[in-house]
Amino acid sequence: MDIRTTKLELLKTILETENTDFIQRVADFVKKEKVDFWDELSISEQSEIKQGVEELDKGKRVSFESFLKKIS
Numbered sequence: 096m097d098i099r100t101t102k103l104e105l106l107k108t109i110l111e112t113e114n115t116d117f118i119q120r121v122a123d124f125v126k127k128e129k130v131d132f133w134d135e136l137s138i139s140e141q142s143e144i145k146q147g148v149e150e151l152d153k154g155k156r157v158s159f160e161s162f163l164k165k166i167s
Contacts, residue, residue, distance in 0.1 A: 109121060
């Protein structure tokens, strides 16, 4: 069975069931399996983002044009 067929069979099973426990277990499993992009970032990337958010919270902003000039 190919992946598309498997997905369709799973979807059909989920749609046809009225078992709320089963639905909740599937939802919990899917949520657990999702990868959070934050965890995929390096420590230095996370640090840079946190620093940027802190600067924005303090009102420190630059125009988009200034940013483009800085990176080009």
